[in-house]
Amino acid sequence: MYGKILLMAGACVLAILYFIDPGQSGLFPRCPFLLLSGWKCPGCGSQRAVHALTHGELGRALSHNALLVMALPYVLLGFWLEWLGGKKRYPDFARRWFGPEAAKFWLVLVTVWWLGRNVFNW
Numbered sequence: 001m002y003g004k005i006l007l008m009a010g011a012c013v014l015a016i017l018y019f020i021d022p023g024q025s026g027l028f029p030r031c032p033f034l035l036l037s038g039w040k041c042p043g044c045g046s047q048r049a050v051h052a053l054t055h056g057e058l059g060r061a062l063s064h065n066a067l068l069v070m071a072l073p074y075v076l077l078g079f080w081l082e083w084l085g086g087k088k089r090y091p092d093f094a095r096r097w098f099g100p101e102a103a104k105f106w107l108v109l110v111t112v113w114w115l116g117r118n119v120f121n122w
Contacts, residue, residue, distance in 0.1 A: 006083060018054040022047035042067065042114045066122070067113045 022028040033041040045064035052061035053069065061069050078098055081087040087094040096102070116122040 002083065006079075014050070014054060017047060017051045021051055023051075039118045040114075042110045042117075044117075067110070 020027060028047050031041055031044050033039065034044055043065070046068045049061040049064035049068050052058075052064060053072075058069070074097075077086075081090070081094045081098060113122075
């Protein structure tokens with residue numbers, strides 16, 4: 001049941017982000033980390049990236065937040081495993097790709113991305 005609710009909520013968010021450009025609308029909040037520090041957080045540009053993706057603009061989406069775009073297949077896989085029964089059918093696969101080692105990998109990746117986009121202007 002929660003999977004269906006989550007799927008519906010996601011569809012609503014995608015519909016909103018399709019019709020309303022976060023870069024042009026005051027509806028979406030600005031990043032408090034960016035406002036306070038002047039540095040982009042790992043998630044900065046995510047709303048604009050999703051808006052671009054909903055319009056089929058992959059290059060523009062990558063320019064807003066490349067990590068989000070590249071991580072979307074992994075996120076969808078996690079959704080399938082957790083909410084649509086994949087974890088019950090493939091528990092070893094779920095443990096390998098979403099276990100402690102995967103969490104460490106993503107922690108390092110997000111940290112490198114965060115530093116790279118601020119220090120090296122990625």
